[in-house]
Amino acid sequence: MKKGDHLFLIxxxxxxxxxxxxxxxxxxxxxxxxxxxxxxxxxxxxxxxxDARDTSVGVTPTHLAVIFDYSSTTFRKEIYPEYKANRSxxxxxxxxxxxxxxxxxxxxxxxxxxxxxFEADDIIATYARAAExxxxxxxxxxxxxxxxxxxxxxxxxxxxxxxxxxxxxxxIEKWGVTPDKMIDLQAMTGDSTDNVPGIPGIGPKTAAQLLxxxxxxxxxxxxxxxxxxxxxRENIIANAELARISRKLVELRTNVPLDMALDQLTLEKQDxxxxxxxxxxxxxxxxxxxxxxxxxxxxAAIEPAAVPVEWGEEARGPDLDKGDAATEQKAAASETAxxxxxxxxxxxxxxxxxxxRTRAEAFASHPIDRTRYVTIRDIATLQAWIAEARExxxxxxxxxxxxxxxxxxELVGVSLALQDNRTSPASAMIKAAYVPLAHKTGVGDLLxxxxxxxxxxxGEALSALKxxxxxxxxxxxxxxLKYDYLVMKRHGIVIQSFDDTMLMSYVLDAGKGNHxxxxxxEKWLGHTPIAYKDVAGSGKSAVTFDLVDIDKATAYAAExxxxxxxxxxxxxxxxxxxxxxRIYERLERPLVPVLAEMEERGITVDxxxxxxLSGELAQKAAAAEDxxxxxxxxxxxxxxxxxxxxxxxGKLGLPGGSKTKTGQWSTSAQVLEDLAAEGAxxxxxxxxxxxxxxxxxxxxxxxxxxIHPVTKRVHTGYSLASTTTGRLSSSEPNLxxxxxxxxxxxxxxxxxxxxxxxxxxxxxxSQIELRVLAHVADIPQxxxxxxxxVDIHAMTASEMxxxxxxxxxxxxxxxxxxxxxxxxxxxxxxxxxxxxxxxRSEAGDYIKKYFERFPGIKDYxxxxxxxxxxxxxxxxxxxxxxxxPEIKSSxxxxxxxxxxxxxxxxxxxxxxDIIRRAMIKxxxxxxxxxxxxxxxxxxxxxxxxxxxxxxxxIDKVLPxxxxxxxxxxxxxxxxRVPLKVDARAAQNWDEAH
Numbered sequence: 006m007k008k009g010d011h012l013f014l015i016x017x018x019x020x021x022x023x024x025x026x027x028x029x030x031x032x033x034x035x036x037x038x039x040x041x042x043x044x045x046x047x048x049x050x051x052x053x054x055x056d057a058r059d060t061s062v063g064v065t066p067t068h069l070a071v072i073f074d075y076s077s078t079t080f081r082k083e084i085y086p087e088y089k090a091n092r093s094x095x096x097x098x099x100x101x102x103x104x105x106x107x108x109x110x111x112x113x114x115x116x117x118x119x120x121x122x123f124e125a126d127d128i129i130a131t132y133a134r135a136a137e138x139x140x141x142x143x144x145x146x147x148x149x150x151x152x153x154x155x156x157x158x159x160x161x162x163x164x165x166x167x168x169x170x171x172x173x174x175x176x177i178e179k180w181g182v183t184p185d186k187m188i189d190l191q192a193m194t195g196d197s198t199d200n201v202p203g204i205p206g207i208g209p210k211t212a213a214q215l216l217x218x219x220x221x222x223x224x225x226x227x228x229x230x231x232x233x234x235x236x237x238r239e240n241i242i243a244n245a246e247l248a249r250i251s252r253k254l255v256e257l258r259t260n261v262p263l264d265m266a267l268d269q270l271t272l273e274k275q276d277x278x279x280x281x282x283x284x285x286x287x288x289x290x291x292x293x294x295x296x297x298x299x300x301x302x303x304x305a306a307i308e309p310a311a312v313p314v315e316w317g318e319e320a321r322g323p324d325l326d327k328g329d330a331a332t333e334q335k336a337a338a339s340e341t342a343x344x345x346x347x348x349x350x351x352x353x354x355x356x357x358x359x360x361x362r363t364r365a366e367a368f369a370s371h372p373i374d375r376t377r378y379v380t381i382r383d384i385a386t387l388q389a390w391i392a393e394a395r396e397x398x399x400x401x402x403x404x405x406x407x408x409x410x411x412x413x414x415e416l417v418g419v420s421l422a423l424q425d426n427r428t429s430p431a432s433a434m435i436k437a438a439y440v441p442l443a444h445k446t447g448v449g450d451l452l453x454x455x456x457x458x459x460x461x462x463x464g465e466a467l468s469a470l471k472x473x474x475x476x477x478x479x480x481x482x483x484x485x486l487k488y489d490y491l492v493m494k495r496h497g498i499v500i501q502s503f504d505d506t507m508l509m510s511y512v513l514d515a516g517k518g519n520h521x522x523x524x525x526x527e528k529w530l531g532h533t534p535i536a537y538k539d540v541a542g543s544g545k546s547a548v549t550f551d552l553v554d555i556d557k558a559t560a561y562a563a564e565x566x567x568x569x570x571x572x573x574x575x576x577x578x579x580x581x582x583x584x585x586x587r588i589y590e591r592l593e594r595p596l597v598p599v600l601a602e603m604e605e606r607g608i609t610v611d612x613x614x615x616x617x618l619s620g621e622l623a624q625k626a627a628a629a630e631d632x633x634x635x636x637x638x639x640x641x642x643x644x645x646x647x648x649x650x651x652x653x654x655g656k657l658g659l660p661g662g663s664k665t666k667t668g669q670w671s672t673s674a675q676v677l678e679d680l681a682a683e684g685a686x687x688x689x690x691x692x693x694x695x696x697x698x699x700x701x702x703x704x705x706x707x708x709x710x711x712i713h714p715v716t717k718r719v720h721t722g723y724s725l726a727s728t729t730t731g732r733l734s735s736s737e738p739n740l741x742x743x744x745x746x747x748x749x750x751x752x753x754x755x756x757x758x759x760x761x762x763x764x765x766x767x768x769x770x771s772q773i774e775l776r777v778l779a780h781v782a783d784i785p786q787x788x789x790x791x792x793x794x795v796d797i798h799a800m801t802a803s804e805m806x807x808x809x810x811x812x813x814x815x816x817x818x819x820x821x822x823x824x825x826x827x828x829x830x831x832x833x834x835x836x837x838x839x840x841x842x843x844x845r846s847e848a849g850d851y852i853k854k855y856f857e858r859f860p861g862i863k864d865y866x867x868x869x870x871x872x873x874x875x876x877x878x879x880x881x882x883x884x885x886x887x888x889x890p891e892i893k894s895s896x897x898x899x900x901x902x903x904x905x906x907x908x909x910x911x912x913x914x915x916x917x918d919i920i921r922r923a924m925i926k927x928x929x930x931x932x933x934x935x936x937x938x939x940x941x942x943x944x945x946x947x948x949x950x951x952x953x954x955x956x957x958x959i960d961k962v963l964p965x966x967x968x969x970x971x972x973x974x975x976x977x978x979x980x981r982v983p984l985k986v987d988a989r990a991a992q993n994w995d996e997a998h
Contacts, residue, residue, distance in 0.1 A: 006068055006267040008140030013066035014129045016147035017073040020046050021106055023166065025099050026586065028477050028502045030595040033288050037929030038314060039098040040287055041477070043105045047284065047292055048478030050113055053146065053165055055299065061170045062144050062163050068270040070116040070132065072125045073107065079124055084253050089199050096587070097976055101314050108312050112283035114273050116265055123261045126151050130257035133160050135267055154257060156184040166398065181213030189222035192252035201251050204244045222252060277302040282310035291476055373532050378563035379438040380555060382459040387440060387466060390421055391473045397424055399480040400473070401570035404489045405562050407549040410737065411491040412605065412713060412720045417551045418442045418558065419470065422566035435570055437563035441555045442466055457555060467496055477502040482573045484522045491601045506569055508593040509576040511726035512585050516878070516888030520726045526568045529575045534568055535561045588885050592918055593725060595925045600723045607718030608943045612709050614756040619705040622697050622749065629694040636687040643694060646672045659685055682839040697749065704743060704753050711738050723945070729887045730914035731921070733945055741946050754995035763953050764990040767997035768966050770948040771985040772797060773916045774829050780981045781882060781911060782865035791982040798822040804858045824855050828862060829912055831905030866908050873907040881914040882978050919984070920948060923973035930969045936962050951994065959990050
C-alpha cells in the first residue's frame with residue numbers, strides 16, 4: 006500500500022446484525038436452514054463493491070477487508086469483568102449464519118479478518134492508523150459511534166444504509182465534540198449496551214459541555230471541585246475511578262497483532278464462478294442472476310458449493326456487541342431526524358413514547374400533501390420507481406382490490422411510497438404513487454364498462470413488481486401485510502423481506518386500542534386519511550374499487566402507502582427503544598407467511614354432513630321450544646329479550662332480575678346461567694334452545710356458504726392483532742368457537758374432512774395453561790406432577806380433599822378440574838358455585854383451601870397485580886406485553902376486571918406465544934426431515950394445530966410435529982415443566998381430536 010491508495014474497512018459484525026434485523030426470517034427451501042442474515046450481508050456487500058464510486062464516498066477502493074469479532078472474551082474483560090455482562094445470547098436463528106457469513110466473505114474473494122482477544126473495532130483501528138501513517142485514505146464502513154474516535158481528515162466513516170459519509174463536522178454536529186474527544190465523552194456517558202459504567206447521571210449534552218469547559222477527562226477529574234452544580238460536582242468526584250475504567254474500555258487499541266499486512270488487502274477481481282457456487286448453495290436466485298450478468302458467467306453450468314453449517318455453540322460469531330447496528334436495524338437508517346433529548350431523558354431511557362412522538366412531530370413539519378401523489382401509467386415510470394426503491398433499500402407497498410376476502414379479491418392496483426432521494430433523511434419527505442391496473446370505465450354504473458385507458462397491462466406490471474417484491478435486499482413495508490401477501494401470492498409473487506406496521510403497533514401497545522391504519526395515523530401523525538366510503542361510496546351506492554375514478558383512487562391509495570411509511574419510521578425506533586424488537590421479530594413478523602399459507606390452503610368441509618346436522622339441530626331446537634312453552638304456560642317469541650324477560654321476571658317472578666338502561670329485563674347468557682344454577686328449569690331449557698339454534702345458524706347452515714367456488718374448501722382468516730394476550734382469532738368463518746364440550750358441537754367437527762389419500766392430524770397441547778402456571782408461579786407440587794406425568798386434576802383433588810388418587814370418584818376430580826382452570830381466569834366463589842352447582846360458601850372454602858395448598862399461586866397473583874398497577878402492563882414469559890390502562894380505575898368493577906385479566910394474561914399469552922413459535926418452526930422442521938411435500942398445516946384453534954397428511958407419511962410426520970411443538974419454547978425459555986402434545990390422525994377433525 007502506498008500514498009494515495011484508498012482502504013475500505015467493513016465492520017462485518019455490524020453488517021451481520023443490520024442484515025439480520027432488516028430482513029425477516031428467510032429459510033433455505035431445501036432444508037429449512039435460516040439464511041436471512043447471509044442474504045442481507047451478501048446483498049449489502051455486492052452493492053458496496055459494485056456501487057462504491059456512485060456513493061457519497063465517490064471512489065472505488067484499492068484495498069478492502071471485512072473485519073469480524075472473534076468472540077466475547079477480550080482484554081477488556083480483564084480490565085472490567087462486568088464488561089458486556091448483560092449481553093444476551095444471539096438469536097437462535099442467527100447462530101448457524103455466523104459461519105456462513107465468513108464463507109460468504111471468502112466467496113467474494115475478500116480478506117476475512119478476526120483476532121482472538123480483540124474486538125473488530127480494535128482491528129479496524131489498527132489498520133486505519135497504519136494506512137493513515139503512510140498517506141493512504143481510509144473509509145470505515147460502519148455507523149457505530151464507537152468507531153467515531155478514529156475519524157480524521159484522512160479517515161472517514163460511511164453509513165451504507167443512509168449512503169452518508171461521516172467526517173469531522175458530522176461527529177461534531179451529532180455529539181458536540183471533535184472525534185479526538187469521543188473517547189472522553191463515551192467514558193463519561195457510559196454505555197448500557199456494553200455495560201460500560203461511565204459517570205451516572207451524565208448524558209451526552211452535559212459531557213460535551215464539560216469537555217468544552219475543561220478540555221479533557223483527566224483535567225475535568227482533577228478540577229472537579231470547580232464545578233458549580235453541587236450534585237454534579239459530587240457525582241463526578243465520587244465516580245472518578247469509574248470514569249477512568251470506562252475510558253480504558255472505550256478506547257480502541259491500535260496495536261493489534263495482525264495476520265495480514267496492509268499490502269495483502271489489495272482488492273482482487275471477483276471470481277464469478279466461486280461466488281455463484283456459494284450463492285447457489287444458499288439458494289439466492291436473484292443475486293445469483295445479478296452476479297452472473299455482471300461476471301458474464303453461465304450460472305446454470307456452475308454447481309452449488311458444499312458449504313458446511315455449524316449449528317451449535319461452536320458456530321463462533323459476534324457477541325452482540327454491535328449495539329448501534331442492531332439498534333438501527335435499517336429503521337434508523339431512515340430515521341426522520343437526529344432528535345436531541347435532554348440529559349434527564351437520557352437518564353430515564355429516552356422516554357420511548359415521547360421520543361416517538363418527537364419523531365412524529367418531525368413529519369408534521371412536512372404535512373401529507375395529496376397533490377404530490379403520482380399516477381403511474383407506463384412501464385418506464387414504474388421501472389424508475391422500482392429502481393429508486395432498490396437504491397433506498399425500502400418501499401411501502403399496498404394493494405387495492407375488489408374484496409376484503411384475499412382468496413376472492415381481484416387485484417385493481419398497487420401503491421408505492423418512498424423516501425424521496427432528492428431530500429435528506431432528516432427532512433422526512435416522502436413521495437407516493439398509485440399504479441392502476443384494472444380500473445374500468447363507467448364510474449357509478451354497477452356493471453361498469455370497458456378497461457380504462459392508460460393503464461399498464463397487468464402481466465407486464467406484475468413482472469416488474471415481482472423482482473422488487475421478491476428481492477430480500479429491499480424492505481417492503483405494509484399495514485396488515487398478510488392480506489397483501491396472500492393477494493400477491495395468488496398472482497405468483499411471494500413477498501420477501503418485510504415489516505408490518507400493524508404488528509409493530511400491536512407489539513408496542515396491545516390493549517391500548519386498535520391498530521388500524523386510520524387510528525394510528527391520527528395518533529402518531531395527527532392526520533386523518535381519506536375514508537374508503539368517500540371514494541367508493543357506502544350502502545346501496547357503494548361500488549367496488551375497480552369502478553372508482555383513477556384520480557380519486559390515486560389520492561386514496563397513494564395516501565395509504567405514504568401513511569404506512571411514516572408510521573414505520575415512527576414505530577420501528579420505538580420497538581428498539583422499548584426493548585420489544587425480539588418479540589416482533591420472533592413471534593409476530595415470521596407468522597405472516599405461515600398464516601397466509603394456511604389461509605390459502607383452507608380445509609375441506611362435507612356439505613352432506615352439514616345438511617344432515619342442520620336437520621337434526623332443527624328437530625332438537627323445535628323439541629326444546631315446545632318444552633319452553635310448556636314450562637312458561639304460553640307461547641311467545643323466545644328470541645325476543647323483552648318477551649322472555651316479561652315471562653321470567655314478570656309472570657314467573659324468578660329472583661335476581663335486573664333491568665337494562667332501556668328499562669327491559671336483562672336476559673343475558675350469564676343471567677340465564679345463574680338462574681339455571683339455582684335450579685330453575687325454564688332458564689336451563691332456554692339456554693339449551695339458544696345453543697342449538699346458534700349451532701345451526703352459525704355453523705351447519707352458514708358453513709356451506711363459505712366454501713370457495715374454485716378451491717371447494719373453506720378458507721378462514723386469522724387475525725394476529727385483535728386480542729390483548731397474543732391469541733390468534735379467526736373469522737369468516739370463525740372456527741375457534743365451535744363448542745367441543747357438547748355432543749352437538751363435536752358433531753360439527755365431523756364435517757371437516759381430509760381429501761382422498763390423506764388424513765387430518767390433530768396435535769393439541771395438553772393442559773398448556775396449567776403447565777405455564779406451574780412454571781411462572783413455580784409451584785413445586787404442580788411441577789412434580791407434570792414431570793411425573795400424573796393426572797393433574799386427580800393430584801389437585803388429592804392435595805385439597807385428602808382423597809387417594811386411586812379409585813377417586815369422578816365428581817371429586819371434576820371439582821378439582823373446575824378449580825384448576827377457574828383459578829387461571831380469576832374465578833370467584835359465585836362463579837365456581839354456578840359451575841359446580843354448590844353453595845357459594847362451599848365454593849369459597851374450596852378456593853381458600855386451594856390457595857393454602859398452593860401458596861405460590863396466590864403470591865403470583867398478588868405480585869402480578871402489583872406489577873400491572875405500577876407499569877400498566879404485564880408480560881408473558883417471552884416478554885410480550887399486554888397493557889391494562891384501566892387497572893387503576895376508580896370504578897371497582899372495571900378495576901377488578903382488569904386485575905383478573907392481568908393475572909390471566911401472562912398465562913394465556915405465554916401459551917399463545919408457545920404455539921406461535923411452534924407454527925413458525927414446524928414447516929422448517931418438516932422440510933429438514935424431507936417431509937414438506939407430504940404434509941400441510943391447515944388450522945390453528947387455540948392450543949391445537951390441524952394438518953393434512955398423506956396416508957403413507959403419518960408415522961414419519963407425527964413425531965416431527967410432536968417434538969417441534971414440545972420443544973417450541975426452547976432455547977429462548979427453559980420451561981420448569983415439560984410441554985406435552987397429544988396427536989392422532991383420522992378421516993375427520995372430531996375423530997382426530
